[in-house]
Amino acid sequence: MPRYAQLVLGPAGSGKSTYCSSMVKHGEAIRRTINVVNLDPAAEHFDYPVFADIRELIELDDAMDDKELHFGPNGGLIFCMEYFERNLEWLQGQLGDEEDDYFLFDCPGQIELYTHVPVMRRLVEQLQNWNFHICGVFLIDSQFCVEQSKFLAGMLTALSSMIQLEIPFIHVLSKVDLLSKKDKRKLQKYTDPDVYQLANEEDSHQTNPKNSFLSKYRHLNKALANVIYDYSLVKFYTLDISEEDSITDLLMQIDLSIQYGEDHDVKEPREMDEENENDDGVHDVYNNDVDND
Ligand SMILES: Nc1nc2c(ncn2[C@@H]2O[C@H](COP(=O)(O)OP(=O)(O)O)[C@@H](O)[C@H]2O)c(=O)[nH]1
Ligand SMILES: [Mg+2]
Numbered sequence: 001m002p003r004y005a006q007l008v009l010g011p012a013g014s015g016k017s018t019y020c021s022s023m024v025k026h027g028e029a030i031r032r033t034i035n036v037v038n039l040d041p042a043a044e045h046f047d048y049p050v051f052a053d054i055r056e057l058i059e060l061d062d063a064m065d066d067k068e069l070h071f072g073p074n075g076g077l078i079f080c081m082e083y084f085e086r087n088l089e090w091l092q093g094q095l096g097d098e099e100d101d102y103f104l105f106d107c108p109g110q111i112e113l114y115t116h117v118p119v120m121r122r123l124v125e126q127l128q129n130w131n132f133h134i135c136g137v138f139l140i141d142s143q144f145c146v147e148q149s150k151f152l153a154g155m156l157t158a159l160s161s162m163i164q165l166e167i168p169f170i171h172v173l174s175k176v177d178l179l180s181k182k183d184k185r186k187l188q189k190y191t192d193p194d195v196y197q198l199a200n201e202e203d204s205h206q207t208n209p210k211n212s213f214l215s216k217y218r219h220l221n222k223a224l225a226n227v228i229y230d231y232s233l234v235k236f237y238t239l240d241i242s243e244e245d246s247i248t249d250l251l252m253q254i255d256l257s258i259q260y261g262e263d264h265d266v267k268e269p270r271e272m273d274e275e276n277e278n279d280d281g282v283h284d285v286y287n288n289d290v291d292n293d
Contacts, residue, residue, distance in 0.1 A: 001099035004260045005132045007120070009161060010139030012109030015174035015239075019139060020106045021048040022241045026251065029244075033102065037094070040108040041080035042073070051103070052094035058083050077110055078117060085119040088126050095130070102260065103132075114161035124165055133258040135168040136161065142173035142238065146183045149217075151190055152224055155234050162234075168257040169234075172250065176240040191236045 008016045020036045027034035035051035042060040063069060063076040063083075071079055084091075095103070107113070107120070114120050127134050138161060140154040155171070162169040173187060228234055237253060240246040255261055 003099065003101045003103070003130070003132045004255075004258050005103045005105060005127055005134045006137045006254060006258075007105050007107060007124070007134060007165070007167070008137050008139070009107050009114060009120075010109065010172075010174075011111060011141075011157070014109065014139040014141045016109065016139055017043070017046040017048070017106055018241065019137070019172075019174065019239065020104045021046065022247055023104060023251065024048045026244070026247045027102075034104060035101065036104045036106055037091075038106050039084070040106060041084075042077060042108065043106075046106065048106075052091070054080070054084055057087060057090050074110065077108060078113070081108070081113055081117065081119045085122050088123070091123075091126075092130065097130075111157055111161070115157075115164055121165060124167055133260070135170060135254060135257045136165055137170050137172060137254060138162070139172045139174045139239075142176050142187055143178060143183075145173055145190060146179070146186045149221060152221055155228065155236075156224070159228075159234060170250070170254050170257060171234050171236045173236050173238045176238045176246070177242040187238060191238055 008020055010016055017040075024034050024036060036048045037052045037054075038046065038050050039054050041054050041058055041063075043055065058080045060073070060076050060080055063079045064071050064073065069076075069079065095101070105123075124134055138158040140158065145151040145154055158169065158171050173190065176184065176187070179187065237250050238246065239250055
C-alpha cells in the first residue's frame with residue numbers, strides 16, 4: 001500500500017503553516033489522521049502538533065552563528081536545506097514505515113529552493129522511492145491576486161516550481177476570509193478555468209494606455225495568459241479557512257490528485273476476484289489523469 005504526502009509550498013507569509021494547521025483540525029473533525037512535518041529550519045511558530053521537525057536535525061540559528069561560515073538568513077537557510085538533503089535518512093527514520101500514512105510537509109518559503117536548488121527535487125524523488133504518492137500544494141496570498149498583473153506573476157512562480165518538481169500541483173489562493181465581497185468576486189475570474197479572459201482585461205494600475213511601455217507590458221500579459229490557457233497549465237482553487245466546505249473541497253481535489261482513498265473502498269468479492277486476475281498496481285495509473293473506467 002502506498003503512502004501519501006502533500007508538499008506545502010509558496011512564498012513566505014502565504015499561509016503554509018496556517019494551512020497545515022487547518023488541515024490537521026479538519027482531519028480531526030472527520031476522523032482522519034493527517035501528520036505534519038515541519039521542514040522550515042527558520043520556523044518560529046506554528047500551532048499544529050508536529051510529527052517531525054527539521055529543527056531537530058539542524059537549526060537556522062546554528063548555521064548563522066557559526067563563526068567560520070558567516071551566513072546571513074538566506075545563505076543559512078540554503079545551507080540547512082543542503083544539509084537536510086545529505087541526511088534524508090534522518091527523515092526516513094522519522095517517517096517510519098506505516099502503510100497508508102498521510103503527511104503534510106510544511107516547507108520553507110524561499111522560492112529559490114523550489115526553482116534553483118535541487119533539494120526539493122531530491123526530496124520528491126526520495127519520497128517516491130519510499131512509496132509515497134505526492135502532490136505539491138502551492139499557496140499564493142489571494143490579497144495580492146486581485147490585480148491581474150500580480151496574479152500572473154504569482155502563477156508564473158507556481159508554474160516554475162511545478163516544472164522543476166514534476167509532480168501534480170494544486171494551486172491555492174489562500175486567505176480568502178480576509179477579502180472584501182468585491183474582491184472575492186474579482187477572484188472568481190481567476191478560479192474560472194477560462195483564464196483567457198484575463199488577457200483582454202485592463203489592469204487598474206495602468207492609468208495611461210498611451211504609454212508605450214505599458215502597452216508592451218499589456219501585450220506580454222496577454223501572451224502569458226494565452227500560453228497558460230492553451231496548455232491548461234494552472235487551475236486555482238480558493239481557500240477560506242473559516243469555511244469548512246472550502247477545506248473539504250480542497251482536500252478532495254488534492255486527494256484525487258494523489259489517488260488517496262482509492263484503495264479504501266469496500267469491495268464486493270466479485271470485484272476483488274477480477275482485480276486479482278488483472279493485477280493493476282496503483283503505480284501504473286499514478287501521474288496519469290484520473291480515469292473512471
Ligand atoms: N485571516 C487569515 N490569516 C491567515 C491565513 N493564513 C495565514 N494567515 C496569517 O498570515 C500570516 C502568515 O501565515 P503563515 O501560515 O505563518 O505563513 P507561512 O510563512 O506561509 O507559513 C500569519 O499571521 C497568519 O495568521 C488565513 O487563511 N486567514
Ligand atoms: Mg510557515
